[in-house]
Amino acid sequence: MNAFEIYGGKPLKGEIVPQGAKNEALQIISAVLLTEEKMTISNIPDIKDVNKLIDLLIALGVDVNRVNGDTYEFEAKNINIDYFQSEEFKKKGGSLRGSIMIVGPLLARFGKAAIPKPGGDKIGRRRLDTHFLGFEKLGAKFVYDAENHFFNVDATQLKGTYILLDEASVTGTANIVMAAVLAKGVTTIYNAACEPYLQQLCKMLNRMGANISGIGSNLLTIEGVEKLGGTSHRMLPDMIEIGSFIGLAAMTGSEITIKDVCFQELGIIPSVFSRLGIKFELKGDDIFIPAQENYEIDTFIDGSILTISDAPWPGFTPDLLSIVLVTAIQAKGNVLIHQKMFESRLFFVDKLIDMGAQIILCDPHRATVIGLNKQNKLRGIEMTSPDIRAGVSLLIAALSAQGKSVIYNIEQIERGYQHIEDRLKALGADIRRIEAQPAGH
Structure with a gap:
């Protein structure tokens, strides 16, 4: 079985081109x-x-x-x-x-x-x-x-x-x-x-x-x-990839330029990441994300905890909720993630908790993330990817974590993200493909 071995905890830098959608x-x-x-x-x-x-x-x-x-x-x-x-x-x-x-x-x-x-x-x-x-x-x-x-x-x-x-x-x-x-x-x-x-x-x-x-x-x-x-x-560039790279830049404190994003087609996606405190600039049709020491989650106007939920377009796509959840782990502040459309998509949070994230899984549809504000780094662990989006969320977590992580079942990730390890290596990520079985197999 193919797996990714990742040594995380270092900032990345460079340009990345999103694949077709x-x-x-x-x-x-x-x-x-x-x-x-x-x-x-x-x-x-x-x-x-x-x-x-x-x-x-x-x-x-x-x-x-x-x-x-x-x-x-x-x-x-x-x-x-x-x-x-x-x-x-x-x-x-x-x-x-x-x-x-x-x-x-x-x-x-x-x-x-x-x-x-x-x-x-x-x-x-x-x-x-x-x-x-x-x-x-x-x-x-x-x-x-x-x-x-x-x-x-x-x-x-x-x-x-x-x-x-x-x-x-x-x-x-x-x-x-x-x-x-x-x-x-x-x-x-x-x-x-x-x-x-x-x-x-x-x-x-x-x-x-x-x-x-x-x-x-x-x-x-x-x-x-x-x-x-x-x-x-x-075809348009893949908006899920673009959102994933915004989250990756924030979590790893990296300076990344995402090229040719067709910004006018991204809808509410950039503003949702803005509410997590992530800064970016539009340069032509590229999104430039500067390296940020920290980022602070917005609250609602009355001061209550921010809720981010999915909805049919032009609402926020369910495919990016896993990415938002992971990105919030190292933010300052708290957020409630409400996954309305699928009932098993949040079950990967147990792996994030094992890595040191502070997350309360309220029920199959809702999770509260208590941001670490980069005070504590996540720690590398061994884990298995349950689906495409959770797989990339775990990959982002691993790239931000201290030490070695191994992600099994990467075929799930590769169903949705092309040549992901080569593209991450080009940004300076320490990631390699290995042959390995999870313990107990």
Whole structure:
């Protein structure tokens, strides 16, 4: 098993370029199935979840040409619909949560699709109901084979309709939008997600010939068209990486410049880190974070303890709550972290407590962090990464800690962060990959 060995406690310095956005990539790459014409997509992150999806497309019959490091050409001319029934598909699709995203485009273009129950993070239940309820409203019928954990979907004639989503799911909205662009008539999606990544998808679909209005709001109107053509698209930088690097700079007292961040697309993220007392400057489209001796958490206007919670966009993304929690460990002051959307995402705090953090886990959704104000450094320990975001949070903690830390199960981290050890080494981090098993294995 691969692990990271980290000697922490030293400041880092330099520039880092955020990768292309993982959550955008899974939607955009799936959308190539909507046309037989060539699609050119750049700033694709080189990470496991994205590479697995590209492999799945190749197996389905998509011609894929890697033009350079982060740019690919896709041509979905000869799709093998029978591939769905193969054992290989059940295995490949089941190992990737993002595989659900191919269902909408396949229903739209071919009238049928299938999907194994997808895998992914262990962060609590992540329902797929929103996707399927939306497809059903458009006229799809699906059958769940409980024995094989397999969904078969039939949609020979999709028709536009009014859809009120039961939750503002980003992937659910994206999937339904991709199904609706080729449906007959008008589809209205209310309570739609409006994340920048979803806006990017809708803008790209419009360039392909779709007719989507209301982009950026929670009410999307889609007039179905006969067919879509090819286009080119560049993905946004990953806002979760950008937030992670802001937290890393603060925790380690480092001077770091995060390059080309597309600042206007970051929403509330920079101001949440500001409330933790982290100073930064915008230089062009780069975020410059100076080395800070300490940083002090804001309070609410009446002096009560600050609460940071997640909410659908334009609220604060749940993917950065783990990072905020870790960053608060060395702040001056206290903060309540309220993780509303997933019930198992805070369970990694026991490792942080072992490292010397002062955290009270109130319940599965809430944790109070009592800042150490850099009076005491965390101490290095051995730990295992439970999911992508917690893994990077533990990595940040280890880089700020005194002594040696070992993080196991780093495959989880690498599902979401490309070449992370090389990029951290370039900032001066003492990190290396080793072969090791956690004790007791």
